[in-house]
Amino acid sequence: MVVRLLLRSWPRAPAVGPGVPCRSLSADTGPGQYLHRSIVPTMHFQDSLPRLPIPKLEDTIRRYLSAQKPLLDDSQFRKTEQFCKSFENGIGKELHEQLVAQDKQNKQTSYISGPWFDMYLTARESIVLNFNPFIAFNPDPKSGYNDQLTRATNMTVSAVRFMKTLRAGLLEPEVFHLNPAKSDTETFKRLIRFVPSSLSWYGAYLVNAYPLDMSQYFRLFSSTRLPKSIRDELLTDDKARHLLVLRKGNFYVFDVLDRDGNIVSASEIQAHLKYILSDNSPVPEFPLAYLPSENRDVWADLRQKLLSSGNEETLRKVDTAVFCLCLDDFPIKDLVHLSHNMLHGDGTNRWYDKSFNLIIAKDGTSAVHFEHAWGDGVAVLRFFNEVFKDSVHTPAITPQSQPASTDSSVAVQKLNFKLTDALKTGIRSAKEKFDATMKTLTIDCIQFQRGGKEFLKKQKLSPDSVAQLAFQMAFLRQYGQTVATYESCSTAAFKHGRTETIRPASMFTKRCSEAFVRAPSKHSAGELQQLMAECSKYHNTLTKEAAMGQGFDRHLFALRYxxxxxxxxxxxxxxxxxxxxxxxxxxxxxxxSSPAVNLGGFAPVVPDGFGVGYAVHDTWIGCNVSSYPGRNAREFLQCVEKSLEDMFDALEGKSIRS
Structure with missing residues (x-):
């Protein structure tokens, strides 16, 4: 069973936009070396984070059956009930007791962490489309700063500042504030830093603040997923000082930290990137970047061939680079082009195994494409938000800045790989598979402009529940049925938490969808509003349960494992x-949801599915959908739009047309 892990952010994002003050950079650490200097150490709360609870078996079975009910007919449901009953009273009870005992012996982690890493690292499918998602940045509000060289320099410097701040323990801890006026204050920070790490979480809890797990953060930088037969490995080397840059399928490295660990001057980084952008080398005849898009066992075998052909040192530079910067040689035409380019590209100009690729197109359009085994959306989104904020408010260079007069031909090393005939054949085969697969993927998007979070909250409805209800209605309208639906929710409020699944398809959404789609004229606007309110209430319950580690998916997964x-x-x-x-x-x-995000996306997780990335903004709703030939993404989005129109009509007291 391959379970797909997706993004769900906590509603914490830095304010971004003209006139927002930024933190001052400390003068005693050199200009621009750190994003900020938190007085509370980065990992201050880590030791005292609560442990991820294992739900009671009877609660898991009850939740599982509730999620199954809208998907099954009566006779199927009765059979499933029987399976659940015998599981709960028999082997399931034994496994649950063993899981609880095992968890008590491993208090340093969570019951899901090991199995979840295994699930990712043992998966043999290509990580492209099957696992790696992307998040695209909004443009820099100052248009001149979207020049490719300027933005690449500024984002690189901001990313390295983030890395240095994190490694020095100066990055503000990630905290979910329920009452920011009380907890997100200098007074609270000055007090909490003196509370011992073993108790600090409780101090935050007293003021309704919830520190989040930060154990994944160290793998953001100098990390890569290494292909191995049966199970891949994660490599991290925090001593690396160089950046990997890809352009036109060519690989370059240069140091972004000096021997003392200080960031190389921004004008030098600018000079090196300008040098790379001016290199007229064509795309190699055999672009190595196709290899990480292969089946993992195939790639593991080819990697061994690479190593035994004299490429060990070169590959080491790729694997340990602080991150991979991809400079694309074309502008982005529209949102669909953006999604295709950032999700998979043409296969020549990404290193899909790196913890993340920072991609910057010719017109400055930028995105983060990331490998998913090492971590989840919380860590990536924090990095994403900080890099956007820092590069916009404290840019290292301006469009008028001149590159340093340094000899980049010495500082920048172009990597050359020795390829045998077997490796060339492997690259050719990987390219053919890649090209064939990408042709099957369709991506489309809509922006529903009639309203968003502000309007829905006035109606006392959860904005997320309305978006999810629109997807249920749309699928019912398009295909006449209710199907298994996955919404990811972070469990980062717990030590080594990963994600839990919200199951948005319920008997409530089924009833409401059928009323809107099949018999709208038989219901008054008030009745439809009532059905929507019931969906919202139930969805809120599911979301809270999932965030508190009280779903059923991870528990059943761990018992099976x-x-x-x-x-x-x-x-x-x-x-x-x-x-x-x-x-x-x-x-x-x-x-x-973040002011820094333009849009995000991922591929369907099953051949006959949809990959639905969405965001409910203050005054509009965005939806970015992918599909393979078995489904029609454009038609699905038309049905989503119709569903949203109908719900907004009902909320405004208007009658619904079929």
């Missing part, structure tokens, strides 16, 4: 076709 690890026969519950069906997520959805 434990059974497999112990060599126990797979319990009947997991052999039930209904279990396979609910984990075949036809609607895979994920939301991101």
């Amino acid at each position: 434990l059974a497999a690890a112990k060599g126990t026969a797979l319990p009947e519950l997991y052999l039930d076709p209904a279990y396979g069906q609910i984990n075949h997520n036809i609607l895979s959805t994920s939301t991101l």
